[in-house]
Amino acid sequence: MALIVQKFGGTSVANCDRIKNVAKRVVKTAHANNKMVIVLSAMAGETNRFVELANQMQRIPNPREMDVLLSTGEQVTVALFAMAVKGEGKDCVSLLGNQVKIITDDTHTKARIKRIDVEKINHYLDSGCIVVIAGFQGVTERGDITTLGRGGSDTTAVALAAALNADQCDIFTDVEGVYTTDPNVCTKARKIDRISYDEMLELASLGAKVLDIRSVGLAKRYGVPVHVRSTFTETEGTWVVEEDKNMESMLVSGVTCNKQEARITISRVPDTPGIASRLFTPISDAGIVVDMIIQNTRTGNNITDMTFTVPRSDYERAMNIVEVVAHEIGAERVSGSNDIAKVSIVGVGMRNHAGIANTMFGVLAKEGINILMISTSEIKISCVIEEKYSELAVRTLHDAFGLDKTSQSVKQ
Amino acid sequence: MALIVQKFGGTSVANCDRIKNVAKRVVKTAHANNKMVIVLSAMAGETNRFVELANQMQRIPNPREMDVLLSTGEQVTVALFAMAVKGEGKDCVSLLGNQVKIITDDTHTKARIKRIDVEKINHYLDSGCIVVIAGFQGVTERGDITTLGRGGSDTTAVALAAALNADQCDIFTDVEGVYTTDPNVCTKARKIDRISYDEMLELASLGAKVLDIRSVGLAKRYGVPVHVRSTFTETEGTWVVEEDKNMESMLVSGVTCNKQEARITISRVPDTPGIASRLFTPISDAGIVVDMIIQNTRTGNNITDMTFTVPRSDYERAMNIVEVVAHEIGAERVSGSNDIAKVSIVGVGMRNHAGIANTMFGVLAKEGINILMISTSEIKISCVIEEKYSELAVRTLHDAFGLDKTSQSVKQ
Numbered sequence: 042m043a044l045i046v047q048k049f050g051g052t053s054v055a056n057c058d059r060i061k062n063v064a065k066r067v068v069k070t071a072h073a074n075n076k077m078v079i080v081l082s083a084m085a086g087e088t089n090r091f092v093e094l095a096n097q098m099q100r101i102p103n104p105r106e107m108d109v110l111l112s113t114g115e116q117v118t119v120a121l122f123a124m125a126v127k128g129e130g131k132d133c134v135s136l137l138g139n140q141v142k143i144i145t146d147d148t149h150t151k152a153r154i155k156r157i158d159v160e161k162i163n164h165y166l167d168s169g170c171i172v173v174i175a176g177f178q179g180v181t182e183r184g185d186i187t188t189l190g191r192g193g194s195d196t197t198a199v200a201l202a203a204a205l206n207a208d209q210c211d212i213f214t215d216v217e218g219v220y221t222t223d224p225n226v227c228t229k230a231r232k233i234d235r236i237s238y239d240e241m242l243e244l245a246s247l248g249a250k251v252l253d254i255r256s257v258g259l260a261k262r263y264g265v266p267v268h269v270r271s272t273f274t275e276t277e278g279t280w281v282v283e284e285d286k287n288m289e290s291m292l293v294s295g296v297t298c299n300k301q302e303a304r305i306t307i308s309r310v311p312d313t314p315g316i317a318s319r320l321f322t323p324i325s326d327a328g329i330v331v332d333m334i335i336q337n338t339r340t341g342n343n344i345t346d347m348t349f350t351v352p353r354s355d356y357e358r359a360m361n362i363v364e365v366v367a368h369e370i371g372a373e374r375v376s377g378s379n380d381i382a383k384v385s386i387v388g389v390g391m392r393n394h395a396g397i398a399n400t401m402f403g404v405l406a407k408e409g410i411n412i413l414m415i416s417t418s419e420i421k422i423s424c425v426i427e428e429k430y431s432e433l434a435v436r437t438l439h440d441a442f443g444l445d446k447t448s449q450s451v452k453q
Numbered sequence: 454m455a456l457i458v459q460k461f462g463g464t465s466v467a468n469c470d471r472i473k474n475v476a477k478r479v480v481k482t483a484h485a486n487n488k489m490v491i492v493l494s495a496m497a498g499e500t501n502r503f504v505e506l507a508n509q510m511q512r513i514p515n516p517r518e519m520d521v522l523l524s525t526g527e528q529v530t531v532a533l534f535a536m537a538v539k540g541e542g543k544d545c546v547s548l549l550g551n552q553v554k555i556i557t558d559d560t561h562t563k564a565r566i567k568r569i570d571v572e573k574i575n576h577y578l579d580s581g582c583i584v585v586i587a588g589f590q591g592v593t594e595r596g597d598i599t600t601l602g603r604g605g606s607d608t609t610a611v612a613l614a615a616a617l618n619a620d621q622c623d624i625f626t627d628v629e630g631v632y633t634t635d636p637n638v639c640t641k642a643r644k645i646d647r648i649s650y651d652e653m654l655e656l657a658s659l660g661a662k663v664l665d666i667r668s669v670g671l672a673k674r675y676g677v678p679v680h681v682r683s684t685f686t687e688t689e690g691t692w693v694v695e696e697d698k699n700m701e702s703m704l705v706s707g708v709t710c711n712k713q714e715a716r717i718t719i720s721r722v723p724d725t726p727g728i729a730s731r732l733f734t735p736i737s738d739a740g741i742v743v744d745m746i747i748q749n750t751r752t753g754n755n756i757t758d759m760t761f762t763v764p765r766s767d768y769e770r771a772m773n774i775v776e777v778v779a780h781e782i783g784a785e786r787v788s789g790s791n792d793i794a795k796v797s798i799v800g801v802g803m804r805n806h807a808g809i810a811n812t813m814f815g816v817l818a819k820e821g822i823n824i825l826m827i828s829t830s831e832i833k834i835s836c837v838i839e840e841k842y843s844e845l846a847v848r849t850l851h852d853a854f855g856l857d858k859t860s861q862s863v864k865q
Contacts, residue, residue, distance in 0.1 A: 057509040091529075097469040098536035106539075109547050110532035113525035117503075120522035124510035127518075135521050139551065140596055184552055 043208040044076040044166070048176060048198035051085035052215040053272035054118045063213075063272065064125035067171060071131060076166045078205065079173040080198040081122055083114025104149035108178075108188045111150075112138070115175035115194070122173050133171040136161065138178035139186060143197065145179035151190035152179055154197075157204040174201065192253025199256040203263035210265050212252060213272040218279030219244065219251055221444035222296040227436045229445035233294060234277070237284035240294045243387040243421045247297040257281065284389050292397060293388035293442040298435050300382045300428055302332060303356035304413065305349055305363055309373035312338060312345040319370055320347065323362050329355040333383075333416045333425065348414055350425065353379050381413065382431035385423040386438055398422050404441040410434055456488040456578070459623040460588060460610035463497035465684035466530045475625075475684065476537035479583060483543060488578045490617065491585040492610040493534055495526025516561035520590075520600045523562075524550070527587035527606070534585050545583040548573065550590035551598065555609065557591035563602035564591055566609075569616040586613065604665025611668040615675035622677050624664060625684040630691035631656065631663055633856035634708040639848045641857035645706060646689070649696035652706045655799040655833045659709040669693065696801050704809055705800035705854040710843050712794045714744060715768035716825065717761055717775055721785035724750060724757040731782055732759065735774050741767040745795070745828045745837065760826055762837065765791050793825065794843035797835040798850055810834050816853040822846055 047067065054060050071077045091110050095102035102110075119135035126133035141161060145152035165172045176194025179187045189196050195212060202210035217232055219241065224230040236244075238261035245254035252269055260267045260281060270278025288294075310316055317336070324331060334349040351359045356379045367375045384405075391397045401422055405412060410433065414425035426434055439445065459479065466472050483489045503522050507514035514522075531547035538545035553573060557564035577584045588606025591599045601608050607624060614622035629644055631653065636642040648656075650673035657666035664681055672679045672693060682690025700706070722728055729748070736743060746761040763771045768791045779787045803809045813834055817824060822845065826837035838846055851857065 057506060061510065094469060094529075094533055095536055098473065098533050099540035102536050103539050106532045106535040106547055109535075109549070110529060113528045113532075116525045116528070117506075117522060120518045120525075121506055121510050123518040123521075124507055124514050127515050128511035135518055137521070137598075186549075 042074050042076060044078070044205060045070065045209055045211065046078045046080065046198050046202040046205065046207045047211040047213060048080040048194055049082065049213045049272060050194065050215065051082040051087075053213050054081055054122070055085040057121070059272075060118065060121050061125045061128075064122055064129055068126060068129045068131045071171055077171045078162060078166070078201055078207070079122065079171060080176040080194055080201060081115060081118040081173060082176050082194040083111075084118055087114040087117075105185060108149050108186045111188050112175070112178040112186050115177050119173045119175045126171055126173070131171060132169055133173060134165050135173045135175070136165075137175045139180035139184065141174060143179040143200075145181060145187045145189070147181045147183075147185065147187065149185075149187055152181075152187035154179060154189070154200050157200060159204050162201075162205065192256065195253040195256035196259060199259045199263075199265055199267065202265045203259060207265070209268055210260070211268045211270060212256075213270060214251060215272065216251060217271045217274065217276055218269050219249065219281070219295070221294070222435055222439050223298065226298065226432050227296075227439045229436075229439060231445055233279050235280045235282060235285075235288065236294055237288055237389050238281060239284065239420055240288075240387050240389055241281045243385075243418070244295050244297060247383070247385045247387070247421070247423070248299040248301070249295070249297055252281070288389055291388055292390040292394055293386045293444065294390075295387050296435050296438045296442070296444065297385045297387065298382055298431050299385075300431060301353050302350040302381060302383055302425075303353045303359075303377060303379035304381050304425060305351065305356075305359060305375065305377040307347045307363060307367050307372045307375050309344050310347055310367075311371050312343045316345075316370060317347070320363070320366050323366060324351070324359055327358060327362060329359050329362075333414055333423070335414050335416070350381070350383070350414070380428040381425050382428045382434075383423050383425050384431060384434045384438065385421055386442065387421045389420050391420050391422075400441065401438065404437055405434060408433055408437050454486050454488060455620040456490070456617060457482065457621055457623065458490045458492065458610050458614040458617065458619045459625060460492040460606055461494065461625045461684060462606065462627070463494040463499075464627040465625050466493055466534070467497040469533070471684075472530065472533050473537045473540075476534055476541055480538060480541045480543045483583055489583045490574060490578070490613055490619070491534065491583060492588040492606055492613060493527060493530040493585060494588050494606040495530060499526040499529075517597060520561050520598045523600050524587070524590040524598050527589050531585045531587045538583055538585070543583060544581055545585060546577050547585045547587070548577075549587045551592035551596065553586060555591040555612075557593060557599045557601070559593045559597065559599065561597075561599055564593075564599035566591060566601070566612050569612060571616050574613075574617065604668065607665040607668035608671060611671045611675075611677055611679065614677045615671060619677070621680055622672070623680045623682060624668075625682060626663060627684065628663060629683045629686065629688055630681050631661065631693070631707070633706070634847055634851050635710065638710065638844050639708075639851045641848075641851060643857055645691050647692045647694060647697075647700065648706055649700055649801050650693060651696065651832055652700075652799050652801055653693045655797075655830070656707050656709060659795070659797045659799070659833070659835070660711040660713065661707070661709055664693070700801055703800060704802040704806055705798045705856065706802075707799050708847050708850045708854070708856065709797045709799065710794055710847050711797075712840055712843060713765050714762040714793060714795055714837075715765045715771075715789060715791035716793050716837060717763065717768075717771060717787065717789040719759045719775065719779050719784045719787050721756050722759055722779075723783050724755045728757075728782060729759070732775070732778050735778060736763070736771055739770060739774060741771050741774075745826055745835070747826050747828070762793070762795070762826070792840040793837050794840045794846075795835050795837050796843060796846045796850065797833055798854065799833045801832050803832050803834075812853065813850065816849055817846060820845060820849050
């Protein structure tokens with residue numbers, strides 16, 4: 042008998058018919074001699090509706106009360122789902138974050154799970170129930186409702202799988218799995234069968250929306266096998282698992298593209314200690330998250346150029362801050378643009394193969410695409426380019442690294 | 454400094470603008486040096502919406518899960534209200550049934566409150582917060598969410614007022630108070646300034662919807678002064694309080710009319726012991742609530758007629774059951790009608806005045822209205838009449854007992 046945690050997202054439970062379909066599917070799996078813990082999101086659209094209501098009440102809605110409001114979304118779906126399962130003749134019980142006890146810190150609207158009490162869940166599982174748990178929500182030590190922020194239901198599912206020592210965690214969504222790149226950009230995009238936690242972390246941090254990055258981190262830490270798959274088909278999806286030999290033979294697993302960033306450059310800054318801190322402290326204080334930072338030292342004259350990227354939505358605010366600081370620290374000029382894109386390749390195979398970066402740069406150059414910034418990690422290379430080239434770059438890189446084939450050979 | 458509990462019903466919080474208006478009103482009262490505990494219902498219409506969703510999930514929705522679903526309605530309003538109050542610059546915190554700990558039995562969808570823990574509420578009140586509490590909901594000892602059934606938010610409010618030893622409990626609704634009769638039927642209907650708990654109990658049990666009967670019972674038991682008033686005006690409403698001398702000078706306080714019942718008569722039943730039990734046990738087993746029962750013994754021959762009323766919606770079912778039993782017990786005939794009305798007069802003054810019943814019967818007779826059944830209590834007289842006379846009867850009785858005047862004199 043296996044213990045399986047399954048999470049269904051907002052589109053999977055968007056209306057009564059879909060909830061009933063999910064219930065049927067879960068009951069079928071349960072009848073195949075499995076213990077089942079189900080984690081549900083709110084019906085698609087509910088969270089936005091609540092945010093709109095809250096915004097009418099208070100200019101900046103109080104975070105504690107926001108969590109009381111938002112958590113009702115998942116409460117509705119777990120209750121309806123439990124009824125639907127019972128309607129199928131199988132016993133089922135719903136539990137909220139505070140009933141399980143999913144204890145979090147008190148950072149309302151983006152709380153972190155501290156621990157999960159599995160006693161109640163195991164009690165119901167042992168009595169033959171399917172246990173359905175409200176995703177996205179927890180409770181503080183003092184009993185206040187919290188929510189886990191964007192992608193929180195994924196985190197709930199993986200954390201429960203870890204706490205319950207489950208055999209696997211299925212993340213059901215509206216796509217069939219993790220793809221080598223965005224199928225809307227590149228028709229040759231291929232579903233990946235198996236991917237390592239590290240690669241998935243990079244992909245998630247680069248903007249692949251299929252799985253929340255915190256849940257991937259948790260899965261890696263506790264070695265939870267995660268299966269990302271579609272609610273609407275029976276097809277196998279993508280397994281996110283420990284790295285294995287098979288994976289290393291792939292040089293590159295995926296190509297991503299992020300158009301949500303903007304670039305700011307400060308030219309001819311006197312290169313003295315503390316300059317970076319003076320620049321980035323006020324930006325950080327304004328709640329703006331800086332992604333890439335690149336500093337080039339001009340030879341000889343202690344003058345440097347500094348370039349970094351910020352979310353495009355914060356571009357104007359960041360520019361205003363930077364212009365003030367640039368004046369104070371004696372920089373010559375501030376420039377920037379918000380029509381850039383960050384194209385990245387990710388793959389654990391990079392660790393053991395030289396020349397991947399050169400291939401990437403060469404392929405882009407051959408298409409006449411100028412690289413504005415470069416940033417690398419052990420298993421990732423990102424290049425900032427002009428936005429207008431982004432689709433071309435993705436398709437070219439996808440081809441160059443043979444991602445449409447299950448066995449790769451690099452074209453150079 | 455007074456401690457005031459205020460309850461606002463579903464129409465009072467039906468949309469964002471109304472919630473903000475209620476918040477403004479509450480903040481104003483708080484600034485007049487009052488500690489405030491606010492109890493809210495779900496937005497009008499939400500409960501029906503949830504019931505429809507649940508009915509799509511399971512033929513008879515599971516009661517435990519129904520409560521999980523229904524309780525989200527109040528959770529939404531308390532969160533939005535707390536934001537609105539904070540938007541007005543006053544501190545406020547929301548608490549759910551399980552956070553306060555409003556402990557109930559485990560009769561899901563119509564639970565009864567066993568006790569209320571006031572520690573958390575007092576903590577927040579002492580720190581200067583307005584405390585807003587989700588009405589209608591509680592939690593069992595083992596942590597399952599319960600709801601209190603129809604009118605449950607009134608019960609929450611009065612129970613909280615009792616537990617907190619509050620100075621008063623304001624029930625805000627969409628009418629201006631308790632009326633001598635239905636203003637839609639009788640234009641001379643007058644708002645009652647003060648009414649006793651016992652009279653209010655009778656009025657509530659006779660179908661006056663302004664205040665839930667359980668909440669009146671609780672208010673009486675704990676001596677909570679209840680003020681029924683309108684959300685939409687500043688006018689004083691009706692105080693429901695201990696009986697006082699002033700009230701006794703009023704012979705009759707109100708006239709009610711209930712058209713939701715049907716009458717069933719079994720004629721010529723052999724009058725042997727156990728007949729009533731044989732008749733009413735199967736009706737009770739079918740979940741049908743019998744209201745009035747009248748038995749006339751025909752002189753001499755041990756034959757009796759039995760007449761009783763049931764909810765009109767159960768009329769057909771009850772007739773089917775009665776016809777079977779009537780045959781078994783050798784009754785001659787079963788007849789019935791569902792076009793009846795029960796007209797009642799209520800008043801603590803009846804206790805000390807003879808002749809009130811005679812006046813009622815005489816007034817009805819003078820209008821040619823035939824009385825089909827009579828039932829009395831210490832402070833109430835009910836007559837079942839043909840439905841077509843109901844408005845006439847109400848207006849005539851209202852006039853006869855001088856209910857349009859604050860000081861009554863009986864016209865005979």
